[in-house]
Amino acid sequence: MNATLRFLGAADTVTGSRYLIDTGAARVLVDCGLFQGYKVLRERNRAPFPVPPESIDAVVLSHAHLDHTGYLPALVRDGFAGRVYATSGTADLSEIMLRDSAHLLEEEARHAAHGHWSRHTDPRPLYTVADVERALDRLRPVGFDEEIDLGDRLSATLVPAGHILGASSVRIAVGGRITHFTGDLGRDDDPLMRPPRRFAGAAVLVTESTYGNRRHAPIDPEAPLGEIIRRVSARGGVTLIPAFAVGRTESILLHLSRLRDRGELPDVPIYLNSPMAVDVSAVYQRHAEEHRMPPDELARMYAIATPVHEVDDSKLLNLRGGPMVIISASGMLTGGRILHHLVAYGPDPRNAVVLTGFQAGGTRGAALVAGERSLRIFGEDVPIRAEVVNIDTMSAHADADGVIAWMRRGPAAPEQVYVTHGEPAAADALRVRIERELGWPARVPEHGELVGL
Known part of the structure; x- marks a missing residue:
């Protein structure tokens, strides 16, 4: 043959x-x-x-x-x-x-x-x-x-x-x-x-x-993630975490849940602004045999964030201001609701953008990692004065x-x-x-x- x-x-x-x-x-x-x-x-x-x-x-x-x-x-x-x-x-x-x-x-x-x-x-x-x-x-x-x-x-x-x-x-x-x-x-x-x-x-x-x-650095990502959120929240800022709705979002929620269990996370609201990520939670619960999470920890993991479903509620987050944490897709800033949050909060140096995974060449996420501080979004050049942090150990x-x-x-x-x-x-x-x-x-x-x- x-x-x-x-x-x-x-x-x-x-x-x-x-x-x-x-x-x-x-x-x-x-x-x-x-x-x-x-x-x-x-x-x-x-x-x-x-x-x-x-x-x-x-x-x-x-x-x-x-x-x-x-x-x-x-x-x-x-x-x-x-x-x-x-x-x-x-x-x-x-x-x-x-x-x-x-x-x-x-x-x-x-x-x-x-x-x-x-x-x-x-x-x-x-x-x-x-x-x-x-x-x-x-x-x-x-x-x-x-x-x-x-x-x-x-x-x-x-x-x-x-x-x-x-x-x-x-x-x-x-x-x-x-x-x-x-x-x-x-x-x-x-x-x-x-x-x-x-x-x-x-x-x-x-x-x-x-x-x-x-090589992935032998560093527990929870430590830098908690430190960033504490630092940004202390100055009244918004921590934006672009995350793929499948896989990366679950990892971030797990780390945040464990940080809060240990008292290492400030008492600020956390929003999961990704209807897809919310829907995915049910799939992870249906296929429990494929992952390491026991049911009680899986439940705590998803309970830590307030889900945002409606477009109007997503828009309200852009008016709310900090301190708060927003997790939203997409992970490489190629589309989705995270772009609207980046337009709203990216120009303010009190805020932070936390990148948590691989950023393919040509994406906005890769541009930020490379040091670019102006991004083309919805046909406009948006200045990014927010702190940019790359935690590349969460892949x-x-x-x-x-x-x-x-x-x-x-x-x-x-x-x-x-x-x-x-x-x-x-x-x-x-x-x-x-x-x-x-x-x-x-x-x-x-x-x-x-x-x-």
């Missing part, structure tokens, strides 16, 4: 995960993500899909984050009619996240039209809520370790990857030969999620490299040491390792370590490259 693998995304960037396996008789897409960050990458979302969507027989998702699922509504709209396989947790989270994504895309298009800050005379969203509903009809939840028959001697199995609820690595068997896609690999020491399953070996390994050139990704340790525990060397889903410097740094420390053949593929399996 002359099967091929084509890298349709995440080959020169940390977003847009899309891998196409083609046996000649069947086509399977592993992940169907959005490109994020630099404009040249985002424009790939608007380009025609590299193969006719109707020619793809199935999609297998590793987890629910939008850089792995967010293009699915467009793929279905443009002709894909097969099944989309994912774990039950990923299916539940994808339902929430894709609806929220479409809502934000539609809202952004309306704002652009109303404010005349788009170069298009009639700005349109990448996809709509109606497109999402059609895509959700294609979802088929499966269990971990359940063999998925994809036809033509092709099958898939999902195994636990840690990272976020429902996250899996994808093992594709092509005529008996295994290609293993790590998806986003979690941490052994994650406070919320269980560790990824040990690598069982494969002929071909496709690994993420988000933190391929970095749900394994760092470079963690990925190497996970590989080292495998039974044998793969015939080939492809290093993807990382910025160029991170991907190449991990490639070098794989070759030198493990002695495994490794390379960083190019966007659109076709290789044999």
